[in-house]
Amino acid sequence: MRPLPIRALIVEDEAPARLSLREYLSDVLWVAVVGEASDGVEALRLIAALEPDLVFLDVRLPEVSGLEVARRMRQSPAIVFTTAYDRYAIAAFELGAIDYLVKPFGRERFATTLARVRTRLSPSVSDGERARATLEPGPLQRLFARQGDRIVPIAAASIVRIQAQGDYAEVHAGPGTFLIHVSLAELAGRLDPHAFLQVHRSHIVNLAAVAHIEPHDERRLAIRLRDGSVVVASRAASEALRRQAR
Ligand code: CA
Numbered sequence: 001m002r003p004l005p006i007r008a009l010i011v012e013d014e015a016p017a018r019l020s021l022r023e024y025l026s027d028v029l030w031v032a033v034v035g036e037a038s039d040g041v042e043a044l045r046l047i048a049a050l051e052p053d054l055v056f057l058d059v060r061l062p063e064v065s066g067l068e069v070a071r072r073m074r075q076s077p078a079i080v081f082t083t084a085y086d087r088y089a090i091a092a093f094e095l096g097a098i099d100y101l102v103k104p105f106g107r108e109r110f111a112t113t114l115a116r117v118r119t120r121l122s123p124s125v126s127d128g129e130r131a132r133a134t135l136e137p138g139p140l141q142r143l144f145a146r147q148g149d150r151i152v153p154i155a156a157a158s159i160v161r162i163q164a165q166g167d168y169a170e171v172h173a174g175p176g177t178f179l180i181h182v183s184l185a186e187l188a189g190r191l192d193p194h195a196f197l198q199v200h201r202s203h204i205v206n207l208a209a210v211a212h213i214e215p216h217d218e219r220r221l222a223i224r225l226r227d228g229s230v231v232v233a234s235r236a237a238s239e240a241l242r243r244q245a246r
Contacts, residue, residue: 005032006121009052011043011069012036012082013061017103021056021082024110030118040064047073054117059083070097078120080113102146139192143171145178154178156195160209160227162187164202172227197240199223199233213241 008031012018018036025031034050037043040061047055047069055077059066070079082101098120099113142153158174164184171178180187188198198204209226216222221238223231233241 005030006053006117007032007034007050008054008056009034009043009046009050009077010036010056011038011040011046011061011066012056012058013038014058017058017082020104024107028114031114038062040066040069043069044073047075047077051075052077053121054078054080056080056082059085078117080117100144139195140187140190143178143180143187145171145180147178152178156191157206157208159196159206160225161206161229161231162204172229197237199231199237199241201234203231205231213245 008025010018010021010025010033012021018038022033022036025033031054034052035046037046038061040063043055043057043061043066044064046052057066057069057079059081060083061069064072066081066083070081079097080099080101081097082103082105084103099116101109101113140156142155143159144153146152154171154173154175160172160174162172162184163170165179167181167183169180169182169184169187171180184198184202184204188196188204191204195208196204196206205223205225211224211226213221213223216232216238219235219238221233221241223233223241225231
């Protein structure tokens with residue numbers, strides 16, 4: 001059994017945010033705050049020295065960012081990222097964060113986080129299961145989109161198509177349409193290349209969601225998707241599709 005309480009480190013460069021985290025945690029008997037760091041270098045030093053079970057890690061930090069801290073540390077404490085920006089959500093979850101708190105967050109939202117922490121750090125969950133839940137090598141199995149103050153998962157398999165919208169990607173999936181602050185190129189590089197094809201500068205389609213393909217003009221193909229939308233593939237992508245269909 002893991003001896004209680006869970007030892008937590010707070011990494012946060014803004015004093016008011018540090019204070020409110022400490023205050024929220026002061027009521028939680030099964031969590032003991034063992035240290036505080038206000039920049040990434042200090043965070044790495046304290047994680048190595050104190051070996052905390054849990055780190056509340058601010059994404060935006062001076063010197064070394066929170067995401068960089070998570071990549072560089074040699075220990076593997078549970079991580080809850082905190083940030084005022086949501087554009088880091090995908091990277092944060094790839095790094096195996098238990099949760100992702102968008103600042104400012106209230107006590108109620110924080111309670112949800114603590115429930116997740118408790119589940120993840122519970123001794124009844126085997127190390128193997130935990131590792132599988134944390135490390136997901138290979139292509140993205142899911143994306144995360146912000147809905148109000150919540151982050152919702154979108155299974156990659158449920159995606160029909162993804163359209164570039166400036167710096168954002170508009171993800172059309174079974175459960176609905178979501179706007180994610182990530183570029184189409186970045187997504188194209190992380191999705192399973194056997195399942196997804198970038199058919200145009202501004203469009204990625206899930207090949208499993210294709211209803212049919214027909215000629216659009218001499219060189220290009222039109223792809224009709226199961227949500228009824230039609231995307232005209234670029235010449236190069238049309239070539240690739242023709243090769244695959246052969
Ligand atoms: Ca910060």
